Amino acid sequence: MTDSPEFQSVVELRRYTLHPGRRDELIELFEREFVETQEACGMRLFGLFREPAEPDKFVWLRGFRDMESRRAALESFYYGPVWRAHGPAANETMIDASDVLLLRPSGPGFPAPGDAGDSRVLVTVCHPIGPVKEFSEHFAENVAPALRESGVETFGHFETEPAENTFPRLPVREGETVFVWFAKVADEHRELLARTGSELASRLELPWEQRELTPTARSALR
Structure with missing residues (x-):
């Protein structure tokens, strides 16, 4: 279940750059072969997404109970029979799979399936000047309530997980600290969200x- 808090202790936000025209090929393979099989190894897949503005990008989210179980789950899957059988075909669609943020909770987690609505999802990655905890508190106390009053409900507040990557076969972005949040997005909210960014710029x-x-069709987070 998407709202299972035990699988939101460690979350990967993964954004792949694909060879032109091959995104739907990867999504079809992924949804057929890699959803239940990854979850059977001890992880949860929260969301699978197309990025409309970037036709060769594929974004997805998966979560783990902790860093040690992440290592065990990834070893089980990537050294297992399903990846051996279908991993080469998946890799052939990709140019780069290293744009990965390793995150931990910093506020509300992901909602239960369907609670976020069947709509576009906005993900925002911020690079705070000061301590990420202070930025997270400011966002929770000031920004999120103001957005909520204007009709934008935020969810999935996360910050950088600083622990060492225990599965170096899959690289993650290192040397940076981020705060990440998600929201539903509608056309009438665009100006508000742009203004919010301007107001946060000094931080x-x-x-x-x-x-x-x-x-995508099988994304739990909608």
Whole structure:
């Protein structure tokens, strides 16, 4: 279940760059072969997404109970028979699979399936100037309530998991600290979200990374 808190202790936000025109090929393979088989190894898949503005990007989320169970689950899957059989075909669609953020909870987690609505999902990655805890508190106390009053409900608040990557076969982005949040997005919210970014700018080391995502057929998070 998407709202299982024990599988949100460690979350990977994964964004792949694919060879032109091969995204649907990967999604079809992924949804057929890699959903139940990964979860059987001890992880949860929260979301699978297309990125409409980037036709060669595929974004997905998976979670683990902790860093040690992450290592065990990834070893079980990537050294197992399903990846041996279908991994080469998946890899052939990819140019780069290293744009990965390793995260831990910093506020509300992901909702139960369906609670976020069947709509586009906005993911925002912020690079705070100061301690991420202070930024997270400011967001929870000031930004999220203001967005909620304007009709934008945020969910899935996360920050960088600083622990060493215990499965180096799959690289993650290192040397940076981020705060990540998710929200539903509708056309009438675009101006508000842009203004929110401007208001947060003084607290950010870099411009935020904001992407609209559309769930695939088997994405639990919608």
